[in-house]
Amino acid sequence: GAVVSQHPSRVICKSGTSVKIECRSLDFQATTMFWYRQFPKQSLMLMATSNEGSKATYEQGVEKDKFLINHASLTLSTLTVTSAHPEDSSFYICSARRLSGGESYNEQFFGPGTRLTVL
């Protein structure tokens, strides 16, 4: 159990276009989803925390108008990179925390990531 999927796994787009990435919890309800960005050979940097039905909370330095997050249901969160530029090229990973976690209430389950390349 506790499977998280992401779609697409890889996307290449032209500069100036917008890209939407979906994150789904397949077999559990996620009270909170998180979005991370990882540049090559670097760590995961938290971008934002997303709670179902409410506005996302962005980390310092992350532009909320550029990285639009929608968490419409307990199993789906989307990240839209608006007007993407080459510097937005990165590995984007989502994670989800269970609605009812029991012993694993802290644990986050990660999606497989989306590699975005902006030309």
Place this chain on the structure above:
Amino acid sequence: GENVEQHPSTLSVQEGDSAVIKCTYSDSASNYFPWYKQELGKRPQLIIDIRSNVGEKKDQRIAVTLNKTAKHFSLHITETQPEDSAVYFCAASKGSSYKLIFGSGTRLLVRP
């Protein structure tokens, strides 16, 4: 906010030897400390975690120790195998937000 430092950045060991990776955290309210293994282009995989009410936890060849007073925690891998080669990340979070703050990562190479 929370800051997590991780050392070393790279670690090369001979197969069968032990490997130790250390992390320190800054926020004394942090109460959950997971360790992840990440292979190139893949998602982070949880390998072990520890909560602040426990000082040590072991799972076969992997163990984690936590010193709350000093605010540091360590990952110990014994009898290393080539398939242990990967990048390892520590992280810290607290119950109020559940946000994970990651360390900078350690690239472990186990030489056959």
